[in-house]
Amino acid sequence: MKPASPRVVLITGASSGIGKACAEYLQGLGYRVYGTSRRAAALPPEPGPGLRLIAMDVTSEESVRRAVELVLAREGRIDVVVNNAGWGIAGSVEDTSIAEAQEQLDANFFGVLRVCQAVLPTLRRQGSGCIVNISSMGGLVSIPFQGLYSASKFAVEGMTESLRMELRPLGIRVAMIEPGDFRTGFTAERRMAAAAAQGPYHKALCTAVEVMEKDEQGGATPEAIAWRLEKIIEARDPKLRHLVGPLAQRFAVGVLRKLLPQRWFERMIAGYYGIA
Ligand SMILES: NC(=O)c1ccc[n+]([C@@H]2O[C@H](COP(=O)([O-])OP(=O)(O)OC[C@H]3O[C@@H](n4cnc5c(N)ncnc54)[C@H](OP(=O)(O)O)[C@@H]3O)[C@@H](O)[C@H]2O)c1
Incomplete structure (x- = not known):
């Protein structure tokens, strides 16, 4: 559904992958979309019809403040x-x-916090708005050798649960999308812990990461997430969590995790990543 007057959307990390797909999709529907990238020079002098890419590093409070302003x-x-x-x-x-570990949390968790704190005074004044945090299935279930990534996303999950309750009385809606594996720049951008190359887990780590990379690069492109995002934005009262991804992953995280005893679930996950 096309909004009556174009709504203004700010999407962090819109130079690639999920953010880019969401920005382009919403832009195509008539929203006024501002995407961010650390590499964007500056806003074009006059507002044009294209996607507006502005500079923001979510690890810098100053950079976040400037972009929001x-x-x-x-x-x-x-x-x-x-x-x-x-x-x-x-x-x-x-x-x-x-x-x-601090660097990981600085981007994935504190980045979300910085942006929320920068936009909330405006959203509160408006008495309306919608915040959608891109978490991960890894924010609900941890897998071997992704402990710190999952810690960052579990933190987002916890904070978002609170935020939603705090903002509901103010007319601000809050939701999360928890993607499974999608084909984006995420795989190429993955960093390895420096000590891992020599560490005692090296072989198991390589086996597990190979499975992750295969699933990510064999995954779908992220249009399904953009489509879901629009449904969330348009909903009067969106639910908190939105799992998006391959059926098997949604089934494992959404259903089996709740049904199976933890030990069985762990064995299944560890086995899948080749370290059982
Ligand atoms: N792909 C998946 O399978 C998957 C699954 C679950 C969750 N996710 C989550 O989805 C989100 C997007 O990932 P993606 O898969 O689309 O990866 P991607 O293609 O690598 O895109 C990541 C985006 O984040 C931006 N970014 C990274 N660090 C930043 C920082 N410090 N400050 C500002 N921008 C930063 C990058 O922009 P610049 O480099 O231009 O600054 C880029 O636009 C992430 O939060 C990721 O954890 C992805």
Whole structure:
């Protein structure tokens, strides 16, 4: 459904993958979309019909503030915020340094927090708005050698549950999309914990990451997420969690996780990633 007057959407991490697909899809439906990238130089001088890509590094409060101010100066409002920017680290819990873990959480969790804090005064003043956080199936279920990535997404899940209750009385809707594996730049951008190359888990890590990469690169392109995002934005009262991805993954995370005893579920997951 096309909005009556174009709504203003801010999507972090819109230079690639899920963010890009969502930005282009909503732009095509008539929303006024501002996407962000660390590499975007600046906003074009005059608003054009194309996607507006503006600079934002979600690990910098100053950069987030500047980007939000830029959208507000141009549009005077923000109706939808999609916290999508992120990346993943692979490595055993033992081999991942504290600095690496902090970097992961700084982007995937504190990035979401920074953007929420920057836009909320505006959304509260408006008495309306919608925040959609892109979590992951890895935010509900952890898999071997993704412990710190999952920690960042579990943190997003926890914060989003609170945020939703805090904002409901103010007329602001909050939801999450939990994607399974999709073919995006995520695989190429994956970082390995530095110590993992020499570590005791090296062989098992390589086996597990090979499965992850195969599933990601063999996955669908992320249009299904863009489609779901639009349904969430348009819903008066969207549900909190939206699993999107291959049927087998939705079944494992949405159904088996709740039905099977934890030990069986763990064995199934570990076996799938070749470390049982
Ligand atoms: N692909 C999957 O299978 C999958 C599954 C579950 C969840 N997810 C989640 O989906 C989100 C998008 O990932 P994707 O798969 O679309 O990966 P992608 O193709 O690599 O895109 C990641 C986007 O995030 C941006 N980004 C990364 N670090 C940033 C930072 N510090 N500040 C600002 N922007 C940053 C990148 O922009 P620049 O590099 O241009 O700044 C890029 O636009 C992530 O949160 C990821 O965890 C992905």
